[in-house]
Amino acid sequence: MPSLPATLPVHGDGAADEALQMSHRLIQVGIALSSETDLGRLLELIVAQAKELTHCDGGSIFIREGEELRFFVVSRNEDLRDLRMPLSPSSIAGYVVLTGESLNLADVYDLSPDLPYAFNRQVDQQTGYRTRSLLTVPMRDPSGQVMGALQLLNRLQPQRPTRLDPSQVAEWSQPFSALEASVAESLASQAAVAYQNVQLREELKSAHFETIFCLSLAAEYRDQDTSLHLKRMSNYSRIIAKHLGLSSREQELIFYASPMHDVGKIGIPDAILLKPGRFTPEERLIMNRHPEIGYEILSKSDSELMKKSATIALTHHEKFDGSGYPRGLKGEQIPLEGRIVALADVFDALASRRPYKEAWDLTDIFRLVQESTGTHFDPQVVAAFDRGRSEILEIYHRYQEHS
Amino acid sequence: MPSLPATLPVHGDGAADEALQMSHRLIQVGIALSSETDLGRLLELIVAQAKELTHCDGGSIFIREGEELRFFVVSRNEDLRDLRMPLSPSSIAGYVVLTGESLNLADVYDLSPDLPYAFNRQVDQQTGYRTRSLLTVPMRDPSGQVMGALQLLNRLQPQRPTRLDPSQVAEWSQPFSALEASVAESLASQAAVAYQNVQLREELKSAHFETIFCLSLAAEYRDQDTSLHLKRMSNYSRIIAKHLGLSSREQELIFYASPMHDVGKIGIPDAILLKPGRFTPEERLIMNRHPEIGYEILSKSDSELMKKSATIALTHHEKFDGSGYPRGLKGEQIPLEGRIVALADVFDALASRRPYKEAWDLTDIFRLVQESTGTHFDPQVVAAFDRGRSEILEIYHRYQEHS
Structure with missing residues (x-):
């Protein structure tokens, strides 16, 4: 006190x-x-x-x-x-x-x-x-x-x-x-009044999170992504943020903002988004516009959370060595939250079964993450991911798809 | 005190x-x-x-x-x-x-x-x-x-x-x-502490509303609906709820939930949603599935707000005489929030210019609303709309599209 x-x-x-x-x-x-x-x-x-x-x-x-x-x-x-x-x-x-x-x-x-x-x-x-x-x-x-x-x-x-x-x-x-x-x-x-205040605040926060979650899932309605993918990757992102030593406020913002990372897929035509086979180079270019579309949608708001989500949408496909898209940003030019979500998103995509591929073994994924350190992923983010590995695995097991 | x-x-x-x-x-x-x-x-x-x-x-x-x-x-x-x-x-x-x-x-x-x-x-x-x-x-x-x-x-x-x-x-x-x-x-x-608590709560609420707004707009990305449409119709809905004598909590829920009413359009294929001309009867059937798709998306959450938004999504195209869709509900079978948003949504659609139509005159719209009382619209809802007319017009003028 x-x-x-x-x-x-x-x-x-x-x-x-x-x-x-x-x-x-x-x-x-x-x-x-x-x-x-x-x-x-x-x-x-x-x-x-x-x-x-x-x-x-x-x-x-x-x-x-x-x-x-x-x-x-x-x-x-x-x-x-x-x-x-x-x-x-x-x-x-x-x-x-x-x-x-x-x-x-x-x-x-x-x-x-x-x-x-x-x-x-x-x-x-x-x-x-x-x-x-x-x-x-x-x-x-x-x-x-x-x-x-x-x-x-x-x-x-x-x-x-x-x-x-x-x-x-x-x-x-x-x-x-x-x-x-x-x-x-x-x-x-x-x-009594203090308890009611804390309870009311927790209700407000949880209603907010439910909204984000539900509407982000709606945005991915046409895509194969699932509610469990969003749950896992937002939790992974928070765990990495925590092990990077970010403040609890910042951890919470990243947790809330990360489910909105793929909202921009709303702007991709059915013919491309839902195409079963490989993309042609022209289709790939259109598909790769989703970070910018997401940014355009989410950056309309002044709230701190929505700004964070806009940044994540825009930068979660950038790579640490500059070979990502849409801007080819390099190293610390990529905002930290984008570097965190990049790893959380790829990790979960590899670990999940998709219509066109099986889920990878965890050992193989951890090896790939190590190999991609400094090229795809920020070494500091990978180090935090490693420090949080037991928590990551806990989430991985808690939110498994029923197969 | x-x-x-x-x-x-x-x-x-x-x-x-x-x-x-x-x-x-x-x-x-x-x-x-x-x-x-x-x-x-x-x-x-x-x-x-x-x-x-x-x-x-x-x-x-x-x-x-x-x-x-x-x-x-x-x-x-x-x-x-x-x-x-x-x-x-x-x-x-x-x-x-x-x-x-x-x-x-x-x-x-x-x-x-x-x-x-x-x-x-x-x-x-x-x-x-x-x-x-x-x-x-x-x-x-x-x-x-x-x-x-x-x-x-x-x-x-x-x-x-x-x-x-x-x-x-x-x-x-x-x-x-x-x-x-x-x-x-x-x-x-x-x-000091009471002030900070109220301020924090207002920040939480406003961040939540910004999120709803932004993501609902995202869901309408492929459609012609605009951010101003969502602003106006959520305000109209709140004004009607107020003049129906609903509690301020209920007014707020309707205000927050109504922007999500068309989220289900996410599930409508581009070929139909973006079709410039008239729909064939088959296309109309598919288009009319958007209330159910919206319900399916939004009802996944347990929060009171999302449940309300799911109900609104499902029932905002029902008509008071039972001639609406998807279920042909009649009178008080239609949840009150659905009857409120039905009027707010139609009023705003008529009052707005769309690529395929001009905006109607206000006098004509008010006449149509009167004529549709008991058929399309609930007479009580129309009465509340009339009582709130000056507030409705204030919103209408405040959030005008630049033409």
């Missing part, structure tokens, strides 16, 4: 001062949550802040998804775990989500059997951990709807040892105070 | 209580700002909250854009005004943005001439208003960068009359307190 100065003045009264300090912290936490754009990091940040503000040992976030609760457990040294359970008032989190009431429980092993909810000891039994105090507060969105719950476990006594074994935690557990419950409620409301 | 309960406890100490109340309010304000998705409303909300928290008469927001300050004035009874000025330390806002220092000035007409900044009395002179106390605080984003400033004017005395004439404001103006300056600083940081 970026540290902002606590700007409000503080007075002498102990209890009021503590509440005021908490409020200052909450304002800063709200800003930090709002600026987080990654869902996993946001969830971790929420629990980390809740732990600091309420001195507890761990926490989970429950998100309502229809009739289910999706929950994320952030535990001491483990990665985030993403699980699901049915939404029911018989679980503590379910009860809080369905009623909108907070539950501040001193010892979950000592709950009256008359209560509508009960603590599920299963996880404790599996892990040897002992949950005692448990605070569960609703996450309300700004319209007042309960969209989930924040659950914090084992408020730790101040005089506890600095390092605690999981088995020792329960003996240092104490109930959460009313102030801590209030703080957790405020934090949960801030978390 | 949604009202959230102030959940933190309050104690007896006056000054600490005031600070604590302010903090509670700031937490709630932060949540409200984070959930606002419209830039104009966000700016108004920031100033409205600042006015309430600091009891001032009005405010402006300055956003740094390169070497300029873009500023938004929210005044008493007027709409938001969006202005620009060069970024320079000689203005008060410019000084705050460039140095990151807050300026809490008791009377801007009484500033030492030795100061690097001065108050510009021009606006006061034009409006007969008198600015006295002026608080200007930096808007820092979470990384600490100053991205703008929040400026509040004329902190009003509590014993002022409930209604004040602009000319009376200055006599009831008093300096802002240190607490108010702190509150404004916190609020400005919350505003």
Whole structure:
């Protein structure tokens, strides 16, 4: 979290001062949550802040998804775990989500059997951990709807040892105070809006990618290229970009822009594009106009993404030694994104079966790529491709055509 | 702003209580700002909250854009005004943005001439208003960068009359307190992150629209349709949706989805699509397959937008009386979005010159639309089109082809 100065003045009264300090912290936490754009990091940040503000040992976030609760457990040294359970008032989190009431429980092993909810000891039994105090507060969105719950476990006594074994935690557990419950409620409301914002942004991005994908595929409707080709080559391009050390923004742009590389084939007449045999030299010249047609189509837009896609469309058939088309650019005259997509596209074309050829063996393709380094392909791009080979193979296997 | 309960406890100490109340309010304000998705409303909300928290008469927001300050004035009874000025330390806002220092000035007409900044009395002179106390605080984003400033004017005395004439404001103006300056600083940081979030979301949306637009145009590359046709008909469709009372979300979906209505023409062979004369009945049958081809292409995606675009592609040639194609759907069997785009598309086709026909007169088109009500077009859609006629004509004139 970026540290902002606590700007409000503080007075002498102990209890009021503590509440005021908490409020200052909450304002800063709200800003930090709002600026987080990654869902996993946001969830971790929420629990980390809740732990600091309420001195507890761990926490989970429950998100309502229809009739289910999706929950994320952030535990001491483990990665985030993403699980699901049915939404029911018989679980503590379910009860809080369905009623909108907070539950501040001193010892979950000592709950009256008359209560509508009960603590599920299963996880404790599996892990040897002992949950005692448990605070569960609703996450309300700004319209007042309960969209989930924040659950914090084992408020730790101040005089506890600095390092605690999981088995020792329960003996240092104490109930959460009313102030801590209030703080957790405020934090949960801030978390709700931050979560919704990140989710909305992810939906916008995924809708955008679906559009690119669908319309790029449309552009290749008359050609033999398949949806899986576009999926693979855009992933390959991103992997190469990553191993070249490009920023995550740049990696994402290349991932989004690369499926549009062959849009210019729209401008090639049926008689040539769909010709089964070899091209005559005149037909080849017309076919080789597709990079320029694609550039003409895509460069009409001012958006950064479309400019990148226009560049890729124009330059993905250039070769590093200057023997490519349409301009015969050489080396670093070819924009980096064009050099990346050139390799991703050729690699995938060789690895795929087409009506007129079989798929090549991977060993043969890797050998060809090596042999074409410095002639067809940029040596730096090939080196990045090699560094990313295991990820490339993962994509290769994940998106295989059914034969 | 949604009202959230102030959940933190309050104690007896006056000054600490005031600070604590302010903090509670700031937490709630932060949540409200984070959930606002419209830039104009966000700016108004920031100033409205600042006015309430600091009891001032009005405010402006300055956003740094390169070497300029873009500023938004929210005044008493007027709409938001969006202005620009060069970024320079000689203005008060410019000084705050460039140095990151807050300026809490008791009377801007009484500033030492030795100061690097001065108050510009021009606006006061034009409006007969008198600015006295002026608080200007930096808007820092979470990384600490100053991205703008929040400026509040004329902190009003509590014993002022409930209604004040602009000319009376200055006599009831008093300096802002240190607490108010702190509150404004916190609020400005919350505003900074909310502003960046809204801006980022608008960038994502506009990049998405550019992509749809560009790739839909690509799909029509072989056809005579132009970029202006797509712009007009997507705007017409949105206007009709609005006057049918559809939600703004639904209006936006239709606006984004409608440019893709003819994507299926990609699947029509050159020999038919590009034929200059009349179609034979067999050719007409093939040509009329473009809605189904479009549906096939666009329905591959799960996104709400692409599903909507697939529906539009499939049904925009159906007619209300069942005489359309491909399925001969009738009345409300045709999805509403298909009925909307049917009218928008035909209206624009008639109003445009094509290689084989002149543009029709608007009067003739409006007459034809009336005559086709209940046969080709849905009467409700035509009624909405009529209610939106002035907006339709505005778009018609704005996006004219150069002839």
